[in-house]
Amino acid sequence: MFELKSLGPDSIGAALQKVERYRLLNEPAEAESICLDVLRVDPGNQQALVMLLLALTDQFDRGSAAGVHQAREILPALTSGYERAYYAGIICERRAKALVHQAMPGSASVAYESLREAMMHYERAETMHPPHDDSAVLRWNTCARLLMKSQHLSPHSEERLDLPLE
Numbered sequence: 001m002f003e004l005k006s007l008g009p010d011s012i013g014a015a016l017q018k019v020e021r022y023r024l025l026n027e028p029a030e031a032e033s034i035c036l037d038v039l040r041v042d043p044g045n046q047q048a049l050v051m052l053l054l055a056l057t058d059q060f061d062r063g064s065a066a067g068v069h070q071a072r073e074i075l076p077a078l079t080s081g082y083e084r085a086y087y088a089g090i091i092c093e094r095r096a097k098a099l100v101h102q103a104m105p106g107s108a109s110v111a112y113e114s115l116r117e118a119m120m121h122y123e124r125a126e127t128m129h130p131p132h133d134d135s136a137v138l139r140w141n142t143c144a145r146l147l148m149k150s151q152h153l154s155p156h157s158e159e160r161l162d163l164p165l166e
Contacts, residue, residue: 007037012045019051028058049077053087060098068095082128086136089121093143100153112153115143 007015015034022031035052038045056071071091078084096114099107122143125136147153 004037004040007041009041012038012042012048016047016051019048019055023051023055023058026058028055031055031058044077044079046079046083049074050083050087054090057091057094060094061101082125082130082136085121085125085128086139089118089125089136089139092118092121093139096143097146100150108152109155112147112155115147115153119143 015038019031019034019038022028022034032052032055035048035055038048039052042048053071053074056067056074059067068091072088075084075088075091078087092114096111096118099111099114119140122136122140126134126140129136
């Protein structure tokens with residue numbers, strides 16, 4: 001096994017800039033790794049926690065079911081009630097979008113429910129938003145538009161689906 005090397009405390013700012021770059025390059029695993037290095041040195045670093053959460057959600061469409069749980073575990077460490085609500089919405093929204101792309105049987109209704117849950121989190125965040133920041137409104141509208149234009153996304157039906165055995 002390897003012993004991880006420690007990041008110098010004076011390198012945190014530059015490391016977080018690298019996280020942004022790796023996320024923009026669609027390399028979320030690298031971004032996740034850097035966030036973990038920052039958090040080993042500064043466990044309460046809010047920027048690193050948010051970036052870690054986002055790097056995990058970036059991986060939802062890659063089939064990482066554990067990532068949803070890992071992302072949700074970060075929420076209590078966020079000190080802002082607004083950010084806890086807002087990023088809970090981000091987790092639900094990105095999970096829904098990953099489910100839509102996977103197109104598995106039953107995923108449309110789960111995606112619908114996840115989008116509705118995201119919208120509830122965004123509504124809660126909207127009540128606490130910082131001045132001049134309507135991010136929660138923008139995200140809520142995105143979810144609403146996705147639901148309005150995607151007719152296949154609907155609540156779970158109680159109808160029984162009979163699949164052929166062969």
